[in-house]
Amino acid sequence: MSAILALTDVLPSRPNAEWADPFTLNVPKGTWTVVRTTPERSHLLARILIGAKETASGEVVVLGRPIGKVSRTERRLLLSDLGVLLDPAGLLSNLSLIDNLIVPAVFRGSKGISLPREHAEDVFQELGIAEYANRRPADVPEDVRQIGALGRALVGNPRLLVLENPIASVRSRAAEDVWRICRALAPTAIITSFRRDEMLYNVADDLYLWDSAGLRRAAVEASA
Amino acid sequence: MFVVDIVGGLGRRARNAGTAGVVAIRLSGAVLRAGVSLPRAALGQWWGAFARQIQFTAWDALTLVSVLALLCGAIIIGEANAQAVRLGLADTIGRIVVAAGVREIAPALTALIVAGRTGTAIAAELASARALGEADALDALGVDIIQYYVLPRVAGVAVAAMALTLVFDAATLVGGLIAVQALQQMSMTAYLDSVRLALSVSDVYEAIGRGLLNGAGIAMASCVSGLIARRTATEVPRAVSRAMMWSSVVVIGVSALGIMLRVLA
Numbered sequence: 001m002s003a004i005l006a007l008t009d010v011l012p013s014r015p016n017a018e019w020a021d022p023f024t025l026n027v028p029k030g031t032w033t034v035v036r037t038t039p040e041r042s043h044l045l046a047r048i049l050i051g052a053k054e055t056a057s058g059e060v061v062v063l064g065r066p067i068g069k070v071s072r073t074e075r076r077l078l079l080s081d082l083g084v085l086l087d088p089a090g091l092l093s094n095l096s097l098i099d100n101l102i103v104p105a106v107f108r109g110s111k112g113i114s115l116p117r118e119h120a121e122d123v124f125q126e127l128g129i130a131e132y133a134n135r136r137p138a139d140v141p142e143d144v145r146q147i148g149a150l151g152r153a154l155v156g157n158p159r160l161l162v163l164e165n166p167i168a169s170v171r172s173r174a175a176e177d178v179w180r181i182c183r184a185l186a187p188t189a190i191i192t193s194f195r196r197d198e199m200l201y202n203v204a205d206d207l208y209l210w211d212s213a214g215l216r217r218a219a220v221e222a223s224a
Numbered sequence: 225m226f227v228v229d230i231v232g233g234l235g236r237r238a239r240n241a242g243t244a245g246v247v248a249i250r251l252s253g254a255v256l257r258a259g260v261s262l263p264r265a266a267l268g269q270w271w272g273a274f275a276r277q278i279q280f281t282a283w284d285a286l287t288l289v290s291v292l293a294l295l296c297g298a299i300i301i302g303e304a305n306a307q308a309v310r311l312g313l314a315d316t317i318g319r320i321v322v323a324a325g326v327r328e329i330a331p332a333l334t335a336l337i338v339a340g341r342t343g344t345a346i347a348a349e350l351a352s353a354r355a356l357g358e359a360d361a362l363d364a365l366g367v368d369i370i371q372y373y374v375l376p377r378v379a380g381v382a383v384a385a386m387a388l389t390l391v392f393d394a395a396t397l398v399g400g401l402i403a404v405q406a407l408q409q410m411s412m413t414a415y416l417d418s419v420r421l422a423l424s425v426s427d428v429y430e431a432i433g434r435g436l437l438n439g440a441g442i443a444m445a446s447c448v449s450g451l452i453a454r455r456t457a458t459e460v461p462r463a464v465s466r467a468m469m470w471s472s473v474v475v476i477g478v479s480a481l482g483i484m485l486r487v488l489a
Contacts, residue, residue: 050364073261079366090361092353108366109263116265152365162364 003061004029004160004188005049010058012044019044021214022058027160032189032203037210042192043087046164049190050084051075063159080108083158083186087165089149091137097148098124098133101155108156116155123151126181128174142169147178154185161189168195175199251444255378258370270376277380281342281439282387289337293392296333297399298406300325305409317400317410318418325396326427327486332479334392335438338385339471343446346377347467350450351460359451369451378443385439389431434482441474 009022018040027033035045047053048060051067060067065078091100101120124130127147132140137148146167153161161182167175176199182189183203191200201207207218262270304320307313350373353359363369397419404415449467453459 052360052364076366076368079364082366084361084364086357086361086364088357088361090357090359092358092362093356103269104362104365104367106269107263107266107362107368107372109265 002029003027004063005190006059006061007049008059008061010048010060011056012048013054013056016040016044023210023215024058025208025215027188027190027206030187031205032183032191033206033208034191034193034200034204035208035210035215036193036196039194041210042164042194046086046162046192049162049192050079050082076108080156081159083153083156083161085149085153085161085163085166089146089152091145091149091152093137096134096136097129097140097144100137100148101152104152105155120151120155123154123185124148126185127151127178143167143171143174146170147174150178150182154182158186159188161186161191163189163191165193165195166191166200168197172199176202179203247448248444251374251448254370255374255444258368258375259379261368262371262375266371270371273376274380277342277377278384278387280345281338281381281384285337285341285388286391289334289388289392290395292333292337293330293395294399294402296329296392297321297325297396297401298403300329300396301400301403302407305404305407309409314410315414315418317404318415318420319422321397321400322419322422322427325400326393326423327430327482328479330392330396331389331431331434331438331482332475334389334435335385335442335475335478336472338381338388338439339442339446339468339475342381342384343442343467343471344464346381346443346446347450347463348460350447351453351463354451354453355455355457355459357455360455373451374444374447377447378440381443382436382439385442386432386435389435389438390428393427393431430482430486434478437478437481438475441478442471445470445474 003026005025005027007023007025009024011022012019018038023045025033025035035042037045044053048055049062049067051060051062051070055068062078063081065074067075067078070078091097092103095103098117098120101123102116105116105120121130121133124133127150129144129147129151132144132148137145140148146169150163150166153163167178170178175197179199180203191204193200208215209218210216300321301317304317304324305314308317308320350359353373359369359373362372400419401412401415404410405412410418446467449463449470453463
């Protein structure tokens with residue numbers, strides 16, 4: 001399987017005690033990969049993957065393009081093919097939940113969406129939060145807010161999902177459903193997390209543990 | 225050593241001022257590019273944000289600006305009248321109102337009101353967006369932050385500041401007229417004739433130009449001040465204070481540019 005995301009000998013631009021050794025990882029097309037690590041590494045890794053943080057060395061290739069070396073315009077175009085959810089999720093507080101899905105999709109000129117509202121409504125329907133669609137983020141429970149933010153990443157049929165600590169507040173049973181739906185909507189994903197999440201491990205193909213001893217592959221069942 | 229420190233300090237300030245100038249020029253270019261490349265589908269959203277900005281900056285401030293301008297015109301007349309009558313120059317009253325009120329005070333005071341009301345609000349909003357991770361989230365989704373946050377604000381505040389400057393100009397002249405009538409030193413016709421002689425079409429163009437420049441400059445300074453804030457809540461007041469300071473520099477700079485151009489012309 002060809003790698004849709006490839007990190008080769010990556011080191012962050014600022015010296016970091018936790019991330020001192022070069023990091024290498026491939027995410028093949030059609031797989032869900034989870035990297036469980038410390039909060040600081042998880043934060044840095046997610047931002048390096050989307051070109052929001054620079055690297056001191058190594059290369060990050062996303063969908064065949066070196067995201068750290070492309071122009072701002074090319075990076076935006078590349079990001080419009082991804083679905084990204086960072087921690088904090090940063091839902092726009094002055095917009096309703098559904099507008100939080102529509103407005104970014106409209107501004108990035110998402111490909112393949114002719115009717116962003118209908119598409120966003122479908123995503124909310126699938127995720128089971130349609131009743132909250134017209135409420136603002138501050139007026140909905142935390143778990144609904146987190147699912148809404150995940151929905152925003154799913155709009156536009158992303159070729160790759162990049163998630164940082166997603167849906168930590170969602171109950172296990174609901175989380176299982178959410179992950180199943182996500183898996184159907186986005187075939188390839190990389191998830192960085194510092195939390196243990198059995199429901200997530202159940203849908204993942206590969207689980208990596210990244211600690212002071214380095215990056216190592218773990219059996220999904222054993223970790224769960 | 226003391227002299228070296230002073231010269232070094234001046235050098236650093238000059239370099240920083242130069243850097244700020246370069247940043248301002250690059251940002252202007254980025255805003256123009258963002259305008260050209262705005263996706264068609266986003267036009268509706270963009271117009272909404274643009275209209276809301278004009279409403280907040282111009283419409284909501286109309287009463288305040290009008291009252292201030294009326295008072296401003298009356299104060300100029302009140303002060304100028306006493307001096308003019310004493311010197312036997314009562315027929316120059318209109319010229320004084322136009323020169324002081326319309327050409328200088330109106331654009332500068334309007335811009336300071338816009339900076340105080342709108343510039344600080346923009347800086348606080350964008351610094352909060354940074355603190356809450358909203359700006360980073362939009363960037364991560366491939367949204368151009370300049371298109372989403374900066375462009376509608378710069379365009380809206382520029383148009384609003386231009387409109388408010390013209391309103392301020394008109395209200396200053398009306399304030400002057402009311403004061404002249406109250407002081408009973410001059411007939412209404414004589415005052416209007418005096419103003420008409422002093423006022424030219426170029427004054428209107430200048431008011432429009434300075435209003436646009438002030439508005440765009442204040443909005444850009446405020447947006448930058450908000451967007452460079454670090455991701456903590458304590459950065460919000462700092463961003464607001466910085467926006468007010470930078471906006472004041474913009475207002476003084478535009479005033480100086482106006483005077484220079486008038487002298488050269």
